[in-house]
Amino acid sequence: MSLTRKEEERALNTDERAVVAQTRHPAVQDLPDDELSALLKRLRDLRDKASSHANQQRREMRGKAPPKGAEPSAGNAGSSLKATVLATALKRLNAEIQRREEMAKNHTLVENAQRALHMKMEAQRKNIPFNTRHASQGMRDIPDKDVNSLVRPAERGRLRKASQVAQAKRDAAEG
Structure with a gap:
């Protein structure tokens, strides 16, 4: 159940109201x-103090x-009620911190992608001949010239052995 601002203000003192007011949207x-x-x-200190006070009162009542x-x-x-209000404010604050972290992650991702694109464009612009060597330029990607066979090696061996046996039978028949 959500609390109205009037109920929240009734539960908090002036210092706590100022702290909770800073956790709301525009501020x-x-x-x-x-x-x-x-x-x-x-806010964590205030919440912990309020909840321990509420627990102490509950133990006194019992x-x-x-x-x-x-x-x-x-x-x-x-x-x-005060502990609940402070916990809700803490939840709002944690959500804002998480939102800022997500924005920073996205911003970093975009920066890295732009930097990679810039590096790629620079490399294409240089137009270095393939066979020339350059010191301290790092490794170059050399595409494979071998074509990957789609036939399994075991199947290839089975066929090779079958042709050997067939050739041996033909040789035995001729000889």
Whole structure:
């Protein structure tokens, strides 16, 4: 179930609201990568603190842990809501980081393809004669002159042996 912004604001204090506001669409795309990673660390710390506080309150309600304050907690709805809001903001931030990584991968792929095309065009432009040698130019691709046979070697051997046997029978008949 999604939460409204009003419910989120009710669960968070002013510092947390400012951090969560930076994870929403227009603001998160304007952040540089270093600020994005710092925001990610801050948000993780806030989420961990809120979820551990909610867990502590839950244990107090069940009587498993001693109360932190004067009396045990009556409910942990606010703390668990805060943890949920921070976890959703963290999910948005992770999605933005993943989107940037995918864009960087695609950008790198395009750059490499363009560089390879440029190198290929340069090599074709030089028009080096085939038989000349050039130092430090690396290996050249020499196409195979042998035609690959489509007949299996075992089949070739079987046919060769059969023709030998046939020739031996003819020789024996003549002789």
